[in-house]
Amino acid sequence: MNGHDTFTPKSATRFIVQLVPPGTGGIRDYAECLQCEWETMGIDSQLMALSQTAAAARSLADRLDDMMRSDGRACSLVLHFSGYGFHPRGLCFWLASEIEAARAKLGQRLRVVTMFHELFASGPPWGSAFWLSRFQARIASRLAKASDALRTNTEPYSVWLAKQFPPTVAVEVQAVFSNVGEPRVVKPQNERVTRVVVFGSAATRHRALEPLRTFARRLSEQGIVEIVEVGPDPAFNWVEPSPPHRHVGRLGLSELRELLEDSAYGLIDYPETLFGKSGVIAAYAAHGCVVLNMRRVEAEHSELRDRTHFFNLLASDSIPCHATDRSLAAGTMAEWYRGHSLRRHATSTAESCCSVPYRGALSVCQSESSSPP
Numbered sequence: 001m002n003g004h005d006t007f008t009p010k011s012a013t014r015f016i017v018q019l020v021p022p023g024t025g026g027i028r029d030y031a032e033c034l035q036c037e038w039e040t041m042g043i044d045s046q047l048m049a050l051s052q053t054a055a056a057a058r059s060l061a062d063r064l065d066d067m068m069r070s071d072g073r074a075c076s077l078v079l080h081f082s083g084y085g086f087h088p089r090g091l092c093f094w095l096a097s098e099i100e101a102a103r104a105k106l107g108q109r110l111r112v113v114t115m116f117h118e119l120f121a122s123g124p125p126w127g128s129a130f131w132l133s134r135f136q137a138r139i140a141s142r143l144a145k146a147s148d149a150l151r152t153n154t155e156p157y158s159v160w161l162a163k164q165f166p167p168t169v170a171v172e173v174q175a176v177f178s179n180v181g182e183p184r185v186v187k188p189q190n191e192r193v194t195r196v197v198v199f200g201s202a203a204t205r206h207r208a209l210e211p212l213r214t215f216a217r218r219l220s221e222q223g224i225v226e227i228v229e230v231g232p233d234p235a236f237n238w239v240e241p242s243p244p245h246r247h248v249g250r251l252g253l254s255e256l257r258e259l260l261e262d263s264a265y266g267l268i269d270y271p272e273t274l275f276g277k278s279g280v281i282a283a284y285a286a287h288g289c290v291v292l293n294m295r296r297v298e299a300e301h302s303e304l305r306d307r308t309h310f311f312n313l314l315a316s317d318s319i320p321c322h323a324t325d326r327s328l329a330a331g332t333m334a335e336w337y338r339g340h341s342l343r344r345h346a347t348s349t350a351e352s353c354c355s356v357p358y359r360g361a362l363s364v365c366q367s368e369s370s371s372p373p
Contacts, residue, residue, distance in 0.1 A: 014111065015071055016045035016353050017064065018078045021085030023049075026279050027117055029179040031080055037346035052087070052094045061102040064110060074109040076353035077102070081143060082118040083136050089128070090121060091135055096142040103146055113352045114143055116152040117176075117277065119160060149352040153277040155303070172352065175276030177342040178286040180256055186288035187261050189330060190323035194223045196243075196292065197259060198267040199230035200280045208269035209236040211294045211314065216240035218317045228263070230256060260287035264326055265319070269294040272304050272312075276340075285337035288330045290320060309333050 016038065018031045031047055038045045046067070050060060068075050079099065083090030102110060120136030144150055144164050151172040152158050158171040196212075196219070198205050209229070212219075220242040227245045229236055235247035251259065260266070266284030268291060275281050284291050291310035306312045309332050311319050320326045338344075 014074045014076045014353065016043065016076050016078060016350070017067065018045060018047050018080060019060075020047065020049050020080045021082065022051045022054075023085075025085065026179060027080050027082055027085055030117075030176065030279070031078075033177065033179055033342055034078075034346055034349060037342050038350065041346060041350070043346075043350055050086075050095075050098075052092070055094060055098050059101060060098040061105040064102055064106060068106070068109055074111070075106075076111040076113060078349065078353065079112065079114045079143065079147070081114055081116050081140070083120065083139060084118070089132055090139075091132065092139060093135075096139050096146070099143060099146045111149075111353060112147045113149040113151065113349065114147040115349070116140065116144075116150070116157055116161065119152075119157050151349065151352065154274050155276075156273055157277075172348060173276075174340040174345055174348065175337075176279050176282050177340060177345050178283040178337075179279045180253055180260075180283045182286045182341060183257065183261055183288075186330075186334065188323070189264060189288070189290075189326040192264045192326075193262055194225050194264045194321075196224055196227045196265040196267050197230065197263045197289065198227070199256065199283075202231060202234055204269070204280065205229055205231055206236050208267045208294045209238065211269070212267065213238070213240055215313055215317050216242065219243055219319075222319055222321050224265070227267075228259065230259065257287065260284070260289060263289060265290045265292050267292050267294065271295050272297070272306070272310070275304050275310075282337065282340075285333045286341075288334060290326050290329045291333060292319060304336065309336060 018035065020028050020031045028049070035045050035047055048063070064075055064077065083092055086092035086095045099112060103112065119140050120133045122130070122133050141164050144161055149172070150161055150169070151174065152161060153174060153176050155173060158173045161171045162169070198208050209227075212227075217240075224243045226243050227238065229245065229247040230249075230251055232250055236245070238245035260283060266280075266289035268278065268281055268284070270278050270281060270293060272293065272295070281291060293306075293310050293312045294314060295312070296314050297306060297312055304310060306315055309329070311329070313319070320329050
């Protein structure tokens with residue numbers, strides 16, 4: 001990324017197709033935000049959801065070929081990769097085969113840019129992730145080698161991807177942007193309610209709220225007036241009398257934005273080295289909330305620092321109470337966020353789509369098996 005917030009298409013010879021898993025979710029939201037931003041920038045793009053069943057009925061190569069013939073231009077395909085989105089167990093060997101076949105058939109008419117939202121699962125030997133991870137890693141490696149440009153959202157992912165290639169191959173790293181919008185003006189902390197907001201899936205919310213019970217009394221003493229839980233049922237069973245807990249269910253985007261802009265704190269349970277892949281954290285940062293983290297500190301190094309960018313309550317149960325201290329913390333996080341805002345993502349991804357391919361890797365890709373041994 002060149003760090004600019006504007007983008008002038010280098011030519012009109014390519015249009016962009018974003019390939020996403022079927023169904024709804026954060027990755028589709030991410031792609032739709034990019035599509036809307038590109039529209040304001042005058043860049044043509046389309047969204048394609050593809051399942052294994054749909055690909056068996058009509059291949060990705062044929063779909064793209066028809067689109068290019070109809071449009072009259074070459075295509076840049078942006079693959080938004082998360083293995084579990086394309087297969088229930090993350091074993092989407094079919095997707096790697098489809099990308100490789102499309103490269104073989106369409107040649108220089110197709111440029112592939114892969115955004116790795118995830119790489120592969122990991123876990124203890126008694127969990128299924130442990131046994132599936134090597135197959136998932138093989139898929140990620142095949143997709144990387146079939147791509148002309150690589151993008152991801154965290155430094156640990158970029159390190160793994162870089163190991164798949166010579167040192168001359170660059171991997172673009174950008175933390176995700178807020179899928180729920182970016183306010184033009186952020187309300188100052190002295191005008192906000194000292195409430196804690198937690199939103200996302202039920203599992204995400206409950207994982208953060210469960211350890212927060214231990215700190216309920218301390219939070220009340222530090223001025224927290226309520227905890228607001230946003231998202232679909234089930235609500236978390238908060239039994240502490242103070243601070244009070246409200247579950248407001250699903251909110252529309254405008255309602256959620258208004259709540260975040262009016263609240264002092266946002267709650268999460270996430271490892272700090274992977275903050276860059278959390279849309280919830282991005283939303284807190286964009287809307288000026290102080291981030292409270294409930295994940296035990298394990299990382300030896302992270303660009304984001306406890307008690308500077310965020311506050312880890314398991315390391316210390318004190319939080320910035322005064323508006324001046326909250327403003328400093330929220331401002332530091334907002335500065336980090338500005339480096340990967342929606343416009344920055346749209347600009348750098350478009351540049352990846354227009355660049356000249358840096359290598360031909362099809363011979364490597366096609367020599368590998370398309371199914372697990």
